[in-house]
Amino acid sequence: DTEVTQTPKHLVMGMTNKKSLKCEQHMGHRAMYWYKQKAKKPPELMFVYSYEKLSINESVPSRFSPECPNSSLLNLHLHALQPEDSALYLCASSQVTPEGDTEAFFGQGTRLTVV
Amino acid sequence: GENVEQHPSTLSVQEGDSAVIKCTYSDSASNYFPWYKQELGKRPQLIIDIRSNVGEKKDQRIAVTLNKTAKHFSLHITETQPEDSAVYFCARPSGASKLTFGTGTRLQVTL
Numbered sequence: 001d002t003e004v005t006q007t008p009k010h011l012v013m014g015m016t017n018k019k020s021l022k023c024e025q026h027m028g029h030r031a032m033y034w035y036k037q038k039a040k041k042p043p044e045l046m047f048v049y050s051y052e053k054l055s056i057n058e059s060v061p062s063r064f065s066p067e068c069p070n071s072s073l074l075n076l077h078l079h080a081l082q083p084e085d086s087a088l089y090l091c092a093s094s095q096v097t098p099e100g101d102t103e104a105f106f107g108q109g110t111r112l113t114v115v
Numbered sequence: 116g117e118n119v120e121q122h123p124s125t126l127s128v129q130e131g132d133s134a135v136i137k138c139t140y141s142d143s144a145s146n147y148f149p150w151y152k153q154e155l156g157k158r159p160q161l162i163i164d165i166r167s168n169v170g171e172k173k174d175q176r177i178a179v180t181l182n183k184t185a186k187h188f189s190l191h192i193t194e195t196q197p198e199d200s201a202v203y204f205c206a207r208p209s210g211a212s213k214l215t216f217g218t219g220t221r222l223q224v225t226l
Contacts, residue, residue, distance in 0.1 A: 031212055042204055042216035050212055100208030101147030106158040
């Protein structure tokens with residue numbers, strides 16, 4: 001199984017809503033990532049979990065709250081988002097190597113629209 | 116941190132022609148140089164990568180070349196086909212877990 005599975009595929013939420021994005025992988029990868037991708041732009045790193053611990057937070061606003069319940073699951077909790085947060089949210093996973101010289105496997109993404 | 120410049124931003128070629136995309140990097144700490152392809156509405160996927168102990172790597176119609184002196188690496192696609200139409204990203208790792216993507220090249224292969 002070389003898949004990273006994300007749910008839901010599409011999400012529309014109001015600015016006062018609370019929602020969660022979910023990501024799952026069963027490749028035994030111990031690094032998991034959240035990326036944000038706006039139209040016609042590259043993926044931008046938001047968070048990195050390494051061995052289930054948050055290792056990188058790229059100065060992401062607190063209305064985005066990541067969680068890694070175990071080595072296979074990664075969540076992104078959303079609260080009080082703004083319309084400009086509308087984007088494709090990509091989860092990825094990889095092996096952990098000292099130099100990061102390993103393939104990142106991406107999920108198909110959640111297309112989020114904030115209204 | 117790593118700074119990755121990618122050119123061109125768009126590229127249109129006729130089917131059967133070759134396409135070349137170039138990335139220039141600033142940080143020489145990492146020895147790993149991957150390329151990702153993202154088709155419209157789909158996830159980015161690794162298509163080829165190279166490590167700095169070699170200057171070129173080929174996989175069928177795709178090749179990557181590395182010039183460590185000039186700090187750039189390039190993606191070469193030969194005999195392009197319509198299914199090669201996509202956005203291509205170079206990337207560079209910064210440390211163990213951070214992957215920085217280039218700005219992307221939208222390749223259009225026309226019939």
